[in-house]
Amino acid sequence: VIIVGAGAAGVHMASVLQERGINTIILEKSGRVGGKCFTVVHGNTPHEMGAVFLNPEFHLPKKLLHKYGLGAAIVPPGGPNGGIEVYTGHTAAHKVQHFSKFHDYMMAGIEEEWAGRDFVVIPNKISQAPFLKAIRRYQEKHQELFGQYYGTLPPRPTNLVWEKELNMTFLEWIKRNDLEAMIPLLEFGVSAQGYGYLDTLPAFYGLMWFTADLANAYVEVQRDPSNTEPWLQMVKGGWSRLFENIVEQDQLDVKFNHEVKKIDRTENEVIVSGSCKVDDKDVDFEFKG
Secondary structure: OEEEOOEHHHHHHHHHHHHOOOOOEEEOOOOOOEOOOOEEEEOOEEEEOOOOEEOOOOHHHHHHHHHOOOHHHEEOOOOOOOOOOOOOOOOOOOOOOOOOOHHHHHHHHHHHHHHHHHHHHOOHHHHHHHHHHHHHHHHHHHHHHHOOOOOOOOOOOOHHHHHHHHOOEHHHHHHHOOOHHHHHHHHHHHHOOOOOOOOOOEHHHHHHHOOHHHHHHHHHHHHOOOOOOOOOEEEOOOOHHHHHHHHHHHOOOEEOOEEEEEEEEOOOOEEEEEEEEEOOEEEEEEEEO
16 A cells, blocks of 8 residues: 555554554655654754644543653653743733633633723632623534534535534534634644634634633643643654654655655556656656556
8 A cells, every 4th residue: 555645644544453453654755753743852952843743632642652652751741840821911901911721821811801901900800700701602502513423524515504503603503503712722732822813713613622621631630739741742752752652663665765756546557657766866756556
């Protein structure tokens, strides 16, 4: 089996197929594996250029990290001594001039929605009421649209649901369902992680990423004082380590610097062709399967 691209999906699929006795060849245009999961290490400090966090719904990535010897690398943001986040964005009513934890930052944003400049005298515990109410309503609406499901992709909605409930931006959907108290959380959980701005992202994509279970997981982490596992975690040393470990430990056949230019399919075979670098020269290749 020929797999085009040694990104996260390509490497994982090759590993799964190999476990089932199916040989694979991965053709990768660049000189590394991982695709958009890309860690740059500078001065012994890893910088994530793609995937950054683990959240409570990342069941499969966590299993893979443990399977490939990186269970101990699952750490809180900033490492064992971290936990302080810095938010430098100014809001309408105040300027950020100090270190602040995400929960405090989020509550301040909610308070501004209904208290204006008086938000400074509002305790965060009071602000949690509209926030929790919005999360529960979000869960209800999410389940109304998609029901209960396991996996990454929700069931495809009917054409009627597409037209009446989802034919809008995520921000329009949020406002339509009176969920503005969740905007600070969604700005971080969606926009800050590179999935798009709320006012341009299609509603379906926002709902697909930020599931009802993920919303509930945030509440459960806050509810249980004995829970020492943070809502967000990171991979010590970077996400690239996972896919490098999979390739090395499973001895996957990855052809680097192979650019696929054409795929021909007939009734009997598939021909994948392109070019690769050999001694700084472009050489054409062809694989048949």
